[in-house]
Amino acid sequence: MKDSVDHRLRGSWTPEGPGAVELAPKAMRWLEQRIGECTADAPVAPNSAIAVAESRIPTAAHAKLVAIVGEEYVLDDPAERLGRSGGLSYVDLLRRRYPSSPPAVPDAVVLPADPEQVQRVLEVCAEHDIGVVPFGGGTSVVGGVTALRGDKDSVLVLDLERLDRLVSVDPVSRVAVFQAGVRGPDAERLLSVHGLTLGHVPQSFERATIGGFAATRSAGQASSGYGRFEDMVTGVRLATPKGEWRLGVAPASAAGPDLRALVLGSEGTLVVLTEVAVRVRPLPERERFEGFVLDGWERGTLAVRHLAQRGLLADVTRLSDVDETASSFALSGGWKTGLLRRYLGAKGIAQPCLLILGWYGDAVQRRREAVRSLRAAGAVGLGAAPGHAWQRGRFTGPRQRDALLEAGACVETLETAAHWSELPAVYERVRSALHGALESPLVLCHVSHAYETGASLYFTVLAARDHSDPIGQWERAKRAASEAIAGQAATISHHHAVGTDHAPYLAAEIGAVGVNVLRAAKTAVDPKGILNPGKLLPPAPQR
Ligand SMILES: Cc1cc2nc3c(=O)[nH]c(=O)nc-3n(C[C@H](O)[C@H](O)[C@H](O)COP(=O)(O)OP(=O)(O)OC[C@H]3O[C@@H](n4cnc5c(N)ncnc54)[C@H](O)[C@@H]3O)c2cc1C
Numbered sequence: 001m002k003d004s005v006d007h008r009l010r011g012s013w014t015p016e017g018p019g020a021v022e023l024a025p026k027a028m029r030w031l032e033q034r035i036g037e038c039t040a041d042a043p044v045a046p047n048s049a050i051a052v053a054e055s056r057i058p059t060a061a062h063a064k065l066v067a068i069v070g071e072e073y074v075l076d077d078p079a080e081r082l083g084r085s086g087g088l089s090y091v092d093l094l095r096r097r098y099p100s101s102p103p104a105v106p107d108a109v110v111l112p113a114d115p116e117q118v119q120r121v122l123e124v125c126a127e128h129d130i131g132v133v134p135f136g137g138g139t140s141v142v143g144g145v146t147a148l149r150g151d152k153d154s155v156l157v158l159d160l161e162r163l164d165r166l167v168s169v170d171p172v173s174r175v176a177v178f179q180a181g182v183r184g185p186d187a188e189r190l191l192s193v194h195g196l197t198l199g200h201v202p203q204s205f206e207r208a209t210i211g212g213f214a215a216t217r218s219a220g221q222a223s224s225g226y227g228r229f230e231d232m233v234t235g236v237r238l239a240t241p242k243g244e245w246r247l248g249v250a251p252a253s254a255a256g257p258d259l260r261a262l263v264l265g266s267e268g269t270l271v272v273l274t275e276v277a278v279r280v281r282p283l284p285e286r287e288r289f290e291g292f293v294l295d296g297w298e299r300g301t302l303a304v305r306h307l308a309q310r311g312l313l314a315d316v317t318r319l320s321d322v323d324e325t326a327s328s329f330a331l332s333g334g335w336k337t338g339l340l341r342r343y344l345g346a347k348g349i350a351q352p353c354l355l356i357l358g359w360y361g362d363a364v365q366r367r368r369e370a371v372r373s374l375r376a377a378g379a380v381g382l383g384a385a386p387g388h389a390w391q392r393g394r395f396t397g398p399r400q401r402d403a404l405l406e407a408g409a410c411v412e413t414l415e416t417a418a419h420w421s422e423l424p425a426v427y428e429r430v431r432s433a434l435h436g437a438l439e440s441p442l443v444l445c446h447v448s449h450a451y452e453t454g455a456s457l458y459f460t461v462l463a464a465r466d467h468s469d470p471i472g473q474w475e476r477a478k479r480a481a482s483e484a485i486a487g488q489a490a491t492i493s494h495h496h497a498v499g500t501d502h503a504p505y506l507a508a509e510i511g512a513v514g515v516n517v518l519r520a521a522k523t524a525v526d527p528k529g530i531l532n533p534g535k536l537l538p539p540a541p542q543r
Contacts, residue, residue, distance in 0.1 A: 011044035011096035012405075013088060013207075013398035021403040027331045028407060034442045036464040038408035042097040049099045052078035055107040056154040061128035065110055065156075068120045073111040073162070081105050084133075084157040085147055087140030088204075088398070089501070090412035093405055094470050101471055106133060106147035108156040114163065115179070115274035119239040121158060122272065122530075126241035131155030131533045134268035136212030137183060139204040141413070142499030143535070144216065144267055150533025158272065160211055166190040167275055173251075175234055177277045180211025196280040199226030199315075199360070202495070203397055211273040216497035217265040219456070221394060223449045224308075225315025225360055226281070228495070230264045235277035238263060240270070240525040248277060262521060267497055268532035270525050284361035289316070289387025292355040292379040293344055297321045298424070300353035301447060301455070303377035305420050308450045312370040316358030317450050318390070321427075324444035324460070325354040332389065340382075347380045355379065356390045410438070410465040410474055415448070416485045417456040417494035427457055429484040437480035438463045438473070449494065456494040498536045507538055 014020045032038060055076045057065075065074045075081070085103040086092040095103040107130075112118045125132050131152035135145050149155045163179035164186065170176070171194060178187060184205035187198055200213060200220040208218070213229040214236065220226065235248025247260045263271050294300040300319045307313050320328065329337050329352075344352050355374070359367055371381070404411040418426040427445065434443045441463040448458040459481070466473040478501065486492050487508035498506055507515050518537055522529065 011093060012402045014402050017044070021399040023400065023403045023407060024331075030330050031409070031442070031462065032464075034440070035409070035462055036440050038464050039467065040406060040408040041467060042408070042465075042470075043406070044096050045099045047079050047082050050082060050096075050102045050105075052082060052105050055081075057107045057130065057156060058128055058154070061124055061130060062108070064124045064128075065108075065121060068117055068124065069110060069112050073113070075109040075111070076107070078105075080109050081107070081157075084109050084135055084138060084145070084159060087138055087143065087145045087499075089141040089143065090401075090405075090410070090474055091471055092141075092143075092146075094474075097405070098470060104147045104149075106157045107154040109135075109159050110156050111159045111162050115237055115239060115244075118158070118160070118163070118272055118274050119244055122239050122241050125156070125530050126526075126528055129153070129528055130530060132268075132272075132530050133157045133532055134211070134215070134272045135159045136181065136209035136215070137204065137207040139208045139212065140216070140497070140499055142493070142496050142501040144497055144499035144532075146500055146534070148500070148534035150529065152530065152533060155533065160209065160272075160274075163211070163274060169194050169196070169280075171196070174280050175277055176280045177235075177275055178210045179275055180209060180214075180273045182210045184208055191280055192283060195283050197283045198232065198278055198280055200229055200232060201394075203395060206395060210276050210278070214264055214273050214276050215267050217495065219449050219495035221318070221448070222315045222358065222360065224313040224317045228449075230261070232278045233260060233264060233276055234279055236260060236263060236273055237275035238271040239274050240272070241528065241530060242525050245271065245525075265497065267499065267536045269536045270522055270531065272531070286359075286361060288359045288363075288367070288384070289391045290357055290384050291382040291386025291390070292357070292374055293325075293349055293352045293382060294319075294355060294374075294377060294379050295349045295353070296351040297353055297427070299377060300355060301420075301423060303374055303379060304355070304447055304450050304455065306373055306377065307370055308452050308455070310369070310373065312366055312373060313450055314357035314363070314367070314370065315360045316356065317447075318356045319447040320354045320356075321445045322351045322353055323442065324446050325352050327442065327444055328354065344380060348378075349380055354386065356387055358387065358391065404462070408465050408467070410463040410470065411461070412474060412478075413458065413460050414478065414481055415456055415458045415494050415496055416490045416492065417449070417454060418490040419454040422489040423455060423457070426485065426488070426490045429488070430457065430459060430481050433480040433484035434459070434461055434477055437477040440464070441477075458494075500534055503534075503536060503538050506536070 085105045160181035163181035167177040218229045238245040444460040447455045449456040486505035492505040
């Protein structure tokens with residue numbers, strides 16, 4: 001049985017609501033010493049506090065949608081519409097706490113049962129010029145599922161949660177085909193029956209879907225071992241306003257450009273993914289997690305680079321900077337922290353940077369060489385405890401964010417990637433932009449994904465919330481960070497995607513020609529521009 005998510009409880013990650021998670025008073029005191037006092041005066045507003053306009057779906061179109069999916073799967077109820085009125089970024093969550101800045105609410109939610117129904121729904125929407133927001137788990141943190149209308153009179157959310165089947169498994173080729181709405185845990189559960197795993201475990205795993213992973217080119221926590229999601233995709237089945245489209249018949253091909261690459265990462269603006277064929281692997285018999293500490297960020301990143309370039313990366317490789325290490329030591333708290341500090345001091349580690357490694361399967365030889373390489377870089381081994389602590393807490397981040405939001409903090413994450421030679425400068429630029437844009441922020445960073453040629457940087461930002469203009473406060477910080485990234489030898493997104501938040505910066509990365517190529521592709525498959533208005537592409541220049 002699959003777990004279902006009640007979207008009507010939007011406003012928090014935690015299914016039971018934001019009050020369900022509490023921060024230890026000691027942790028909050030530690031935080032407030034750094035960012036200043038937080039005031040908790042903006043609880044999640046009840047749905048009744050947010051005005052929802054009448055649905056503007058034309059009556060004739062409504063009747064056709066009902067004929068395709070059935071009456072109970074065309075929802076106009078305000079709670080259902082509000083529940084799909086945005087993703088799960090900090091700003092999305094703020095819009096549920098400050099009713100004066102409400103979310104954009106779609107006119108209806110449509111839940112097709114299979115790829116054929118998705119195709120027919122798109123054809124009706126194209127005929128009636130209705131905007132369509134494809135919606136997987138709704139975990140976008142970049143405005144990817146905001147119900148923008150663009151030039152359309154009405155917009156509906158196409159919720160894919162009923163496309164929840166494992167379509168086929170080919171154990172010989174190690175390929176599985178999933179419908180797009182299968183959520184992370186369900187995908188693993190369905191595969192485990194066959195002794196297989198996908199190995200794609202982003203922090204949003206519990207809610208995000210196969211279609212969403214593909215549409216955003218997601219990267220999971222074990223990406224060093226299993227690859228990014230796009231590396232796993234072997235084929236796709238697509239619905240478009242111009243008809244069905246299938247890609248990927250063979251394991252490799254030289255039949256012209258790889259058009260799968262055009263639709264992976266297209267964020268619902270070109271196609272709706274209805275089925276995704278993925279490479280799967282045998283379930284690992286063993287796993288091992290462990291922690292090391294390196295002295296300083298420079299030595300830490302150098303050590304990870306050496307692992308990456310010698311082919312010794314662990315499946316999970318995650319290096320925290322000095323501030324993130326200090327905060328995780330402090331927040332895990334207790335007497336152990338003091339002891340640990342003294343132990344590291346005795347070992348000559350002045351600026352601890354925590355490195356978590358996770359190994360799946362039989363990686364004995366690779367691990368032995370990796371540990372040798374780390375010891376040569378001055379790493380101090382902490383054994384399995386920090387690794388297991390990380391593993392236990394790998395999904396607590398969003399729950400802690402709920403608690404911090406409830407406590408009145410400004411808390412958000414952002415990410416980028418750069419080549420190794422550029423990484424130190426990008427790291428400094430983003431940190432200094434965030435420090436310049438916020439008052440007394442705590443800026444934490446880790447390398448979350450490493451490659452031979454470079455790595456990603458994942459920043460967590462905390463500050464006391466400015467209740468007079470909470471959204472403006474974060475937008476200023478986000479703009480400063482994005483300007484420190486865009487067009488400066490770094491990507492505007494390593495895995496969160498573009499959505500609305502990064503759309504203004506896309507041209508700086510792919511160039512005006514690149515933007516025109518995307519526009520031309522959109523014209524070919526979606527000539528009326530109904531698919532996900534306002535996402536990915538920067539606004540078209542006015543004539
Ligand atoms: C707490 C938290 C932690 C996160 N951690 C990670 C992480 O570790 N790694 C990572 O990569 N991302 C992470 N994210 C971002 C987000 O989870 C990913 O972008 C995820 O891939 C989105 O999947 P989803 O099913 O929720 O898609 P949605 O949020 O529903 O949609 C995302 C985008 O894809 C489009 N889309 C969705 N399904 C389809 C489809 N079937 N066809 C066409 N378009 C579609 C939507 O229109 C939208 O533009 C995190 C988000 C949160 C809130």
